Amino acid sequence: MATLLAVSFLTFLLVNLLPGDAINALIPIEAQQDQEYVAQVRAEWGLDDPMLVRYGKWLGDAVRGDLGDSIVTSRAVSGEIAHRIPVTGELMIVTVVFSVLMAVPLGVVSAYREGSRIDQFISGSAQFALSVPGFVAGLLFIYVFAMKLGWFPATGWTRISNSISGNLMTVTLPALSLSVIEVAVYARVVRSDLVATLKEDYILSAKSKGLKDGFILFRHALRPSSLTLITVVGLNIGLLLGGTVVVEFLFALPGLGKRLLDAIFQRDFMMVQGITVFVAMVYVVVNTLVDVVYLVVDPRIRKAD
Amino acid sequence: MAGTLLEVENLHTTFTIPAGEVKAVRGVSFSLERGRTLGIVGESGSGKTVLARSVMRLNLGTNVTTTGTAIFEGTDLLTRSPAEMRSLWGSEMAMVFQDPMTSLNPLVRVQRQVTEHLCRHIDLSRSEARQAAVDLLKEVRIPDPETRLRAFPHELSGGMRQRVCIAVALACEPSLLFADEPTTALDVTVQHQILNLLSREQTDRDMAMVLVTHDLGVVAGRTDDTMVMYAGTVVEHAPTRSLFADMRHPYSEALMRSIPRTSLPSHTRLAAITGRPPDLIAPPTGCAFSPRCPYVQDRCIEETPPLVATEDPAHRLACWTPVGSPEGQAAFQKNLASGLPQAVAVDISNPRPPTRGVEVDS
Numbered sequence: 001m002a003t004l005l006a007v008s009f010l011t012f013l014l015v016n017l018l019p020g021d022a023i024n025a026l027i028p029i030e031a032q033q034d035q036e037y038v039a040q041v042r043a044e045w046g047l048d049d050p051m052l053v054r055y056g057k058w059l060g061d062a063v064r065g066d067l068g069d070s071i072v073t074s075r076a077v078s079g080e081i082a083h084r085i086p087v088t089g090e091l092m093i094v095t096v097v098f099s100v101l102m103a104v105p106l107g108v109v110s111a112y113r114e115g116s117r118i119d120q121f122i123s124g125s126a127q128f129a130l131s132v133p134g135f136v137a138g139l140l141f142i143y144v145f146a147m148k149l150g151w152f153p154a155t156g157w158t159r160i161s162n163s164i165s166g167n168l169m170t171v172t173l174p175a176l177s178l179s180v181i182e183v184a185v186y187a188r189v190v191r192s193d194l195v196a197t198l199k200e201d202y203i204l205s206a207k208s209k210g211l212k213d214g215f216i217l218f219r220h221a222l223r224p225s226s227l228t229l230i231t232v233v234g235l236n237i238g239l240l241l242g243g244t245v246v247v248e249f250l251f252a253l254p255g256l257g258k259r260l261l262d263a264i265f266q267r268d269f270m271m272v273q274g275i276t277v278f279v280a281m282v283y284v285v286v287n288t289l290v291d292v293v294y295l296v297v298d299p300r301i302r303k304a305d
Numbered sequence: 306m307a308g309t310l311l312e313v314e315n316l317h318t319t320f321t322i323p324a325g326e327v328k329a330v331r332g333v334s335f336s337l338e339r340g341r342t343l344g345i346v347g348e349s350g351s352g353k354t355v356l357a358r359s360v361m362r363l364n365l366g367t368n369v370t371t372t373g374t375a376i377f378e379g380t381d382l383l384t385r386s387p388a389e390m391r392s393l394w395g396s397e398m399a400m401v402f403q404d405p406m407t408s409l410n411p412l413v414r415v416q417r418q419v420t421e422h423l424c425r426h427i428d429l430s431r432s433e434a435r436q437a438a439v440d441l442l443k444e445v446r447i448p449d450p451e452t453r454l455r456a457f458p459h460e461l462s463g464g465m466r467q468r469v470c471i472a473v474a475l476a477c478e479p480s481l482l483f484a485d486e487p488t489t490a491l492d493v494t495v496q497h498q499i500l501n502l503l504s505r506e507q508t509d510r511d512m513a514m515v516l517v518t519h520d521l522g523v524v525a526g527r528t529d530d531t532m533v534m535y536a537g538t539v540v541e542h543a544p545t546r547s548l549f550a551d552m553r554h555p556y557s558e559a560l561m562r563s564i565p566r567t568s569l570p571s572h573t574r575l576a577a578i579t580g581r582p583p584d585l586i587a588p589p590t591g592c593a594f595s596p597r598c599p600y601v602q603d604r605c606i607e608e609t610p611p612l613v614a615t616e617d618p619a620h621r622l623a624c625w626t627p628v629g630s631p632e633g634q635a636a637f638q639k640n641l642a643s644g645l646p647q648a649v650a651v652d653i654s655n656p657r658p659p660t661r662g663v664e665v666d667s
Contacts, residue, residue, distance in 0.1 A: 115367075200407065201402055201404060202408055202411070204365065205400070205409070205470070205473070206410065207363065207365075208363055208394050208395065208399065208400045209394060209421070209473065210391050210395035210396060210422050211391075211421065211422055212391065219413075220410050220413065224410070224411065224412050298412060299459070300412075300457070
C-alpha cells in the first residue's frame with residue numbers, strides 16, 4: 001500500500017515537472033488566444049490549484065477506482081486501461097510461460113552436466129543473450145521470421161476473440177523478443193540453484209536409494225532450486241512491463257505500453273498517471289502472489305507464521 | 306547363512322584437486338560375512354566415509370578414481386555400470402547418513418521418501434505402499450505412524466528423522482547396510498536408542514552392517530569386528546572383543562585414551578592425541594602415524610608396516626612396535642628418556658605405564 005502511495009505521488013510530481021503545459025493538450029493553439037477561455041478551462045480542470053491539492057483530489061477519486069478522464073480523448077482512464085490490458089497481459093503471460101518452459105530444461109541440463117561442453121555452451125549463450133536488448137531481438141525477429149521467411153506478421157494484433165490462431169501468430173514474435181533476456185536470466189538462476197542443491201546430502205541419499213537421475217533431478221532437486229527462480233520472475237515483472245513498452249511500439253501492438261508512450265507524447269497527464277499507478281499495482285500484486293507461491297513450494301515457510 | 310557377502314581387496318580412492326592428488330583410501334582390504342557387523346573407527350579425515358562410499362560407488366564428482374576390487378555377492382562392484390549399481394542401491398545395499406537434518410529432502414513428505422524407492426524396486430500399489438510405510442515406521446518405533454507419514458522432515462525431531470532414514474534404508478530389505486556415523490549429529494540420549502535400533506534390526510533381519518564412527522564407544526559391544534583406520538589405511542583389524550581386550554596399535558590405544566572417563570576425578574586433563582592427521586596429498590613415508598606416535602622408532606619412519614596377523618590369527622595389526630610387546634615397551638621407555646613430546650604427553654596424562662586391556666562399558 002505504501003508502495004502504491006509513493007509511486008502515485010512520485011509520478012504526479014514527475015508529470016508536473018515535465019516541460020509543456022497540459023493546456024496545450026486541452027485546447028488547440030488558435031483557441032489559446034482567448035485568455036478568458038483558457039482561464040476557464042484551467043479552472044475547470046483545476047490546473048491552477050497547488051500540486052498537493054490536485055494530488056489529494058486525484059487520490060480521493062483513485063481510491064474509489066476512478067482514475068479520472070483522459071484530457072485528450074475524454075474517455076475514462078480506467079476504461080482505456082481495461083481495453084488495453086488484454087494485449088499487454090497476454091504478451092506478458094506468454095513471455096513468462098515461454099521463458100520458464102525454455103529456461104528450466106536449459107538450467108537443469110546445464111547443472112546436471114556442470115562444467116561439461118553443453119554447460120559451457122548454455123552458460124555462454126545465456127551470457128550473450130543477456131546483452132541483447134529486447135528491441136534488437138525484436139528487429140532481428142521481424143527481419144528473419146516476418147520479412148524473410150514470412151511465417152509471422154511483422155506488426156499488428158489480432159484479438160483472441162476474433163481468431164485464436166491469428167492471435168497466437170501476432171503474439172509470438174513480440175513474446176519471443178521479450179523472452180530472450182528472460183530465458184537467459186532464468187536459466188542462469190535455475191542452473192546456479194540446482195548446482196548447489198545437487199550437492200545436498202538428500203540428493204546423495206536419494207541416489208543411494210537407487211532412484212534414476214531424471215527422477216532425482218525433477219522430483220527431488222528442482223523444487224528446492226526453484227525459490228530463487230520464483231523471486232526473480234516476480235521481480236522481473238517490472239522489467240518486463242518496461243520491455244513491453246518498447247516491444248509494443250516496435251510491433252505496433254495496441255497495448256498498455258503503447259498507450260503510455262502515446263500519452264507521454266501528448267502530455268496526457270491523467271493517462272500517464274493512471275497507467276503508471278496501475279502498473280505499480282500489478283507489480284505489487286504479482287509480488288504478493290510470489291510470497292503465496294513460496295508457501296506452496298516450501299512447507300518450512302508455512303510453519304513460520 | 307554363512308558365506309562371504311563383501312570382499313574388498315586393495316581398495317584405493319584418490320581425489321584429484323588443483324593442489325594435487327588426495328589419497329583418501331590407500332590400499333584397504335577386508336571381508337564381511339553375511340549377517341555380520343563391522344565397525345570402522347578413526348578420526349575425521351581417516352578415510353572411513355570415503356571407504357564406505359567407494360564400496361557403494363557413491364562418491365560424487367568426476368575427480369574421483371577408485372581402484373582395487375569390491376566383490377559383492379560374487380561380482381565386482383567397481384566394474385558395474387551405473388545402471389547396474391542403481392538396481393543394487395536401495396534394494397541390496399543401503400546407507401544411513403550422518404546428519405538426518407540434511408539427508409531427508411525438506412520439501413518431500415515422509416511417506417514419499419520412505420516408499421518411493423520401494424515402488425521402483427518392487428511393484429506396489431498406492432495403498433500397499435502406504436501400508437508398507439506405516440509398517441516401516443512402526444518397525445523403527447515411530448509413534449503414531451499414520452500422522453507422521455504426512456509430516457515434512459522439519460516437523461520431526463532429529464532422532465525421529467534418523468529413524469525415518471533408517472526406515473528408508475531398511476525399506477527394500479538390503480543384505481548390506483552402511484551406517485555412516487549415524488549418531489554423530491544426535492543428542493547423546495538419542496544416540497543410544499538409534500544404535501540399539503540399528504543393532505536390533507541388523508539381528509532381526511540377519512543383515513550385514515558396516516558401522517562407521519569416530520567413537521570407539523559406539524562399536525564396543527555392537528559389532529563383531531572392528532577395523533581401526535588411520536590416514537586411509539587399516540592399522541588394526543580384530544574381532545571387537547579381542548580388540549578391546551588387547552589393543553595393540555598405538556593409534557587404537559591413543560583413541561581409547563582420548564575418550565573422557567567418568568571414573569576419573571573432575572578436571573583430569575583429557576589425553577588428546579598430539580599433532581594433526583597427516584596431509585593425504587603427500588602422506589608420510591613409513592607408518593602414517595609415526596609423526597604422532599609415542600612409540601616411534603627409526604624403522605617406523607623408514608618402512609611401512611604391513612597388516613599381518615598376530616599370535617591370534619583373527620587379530621591383524623600394522624605396527625613394528627605394538628603396545629604391550631617387549632619392542633613397544635622398550636621403544637616407549639627410550640622415547641620417554643629422550644624427551645619425545647608425544648611420549649612425555651602420554652606419560653604425564655597417564656602416570657601408570659600404558660596397560661594392556663581396558664574395560665569398556667557397553
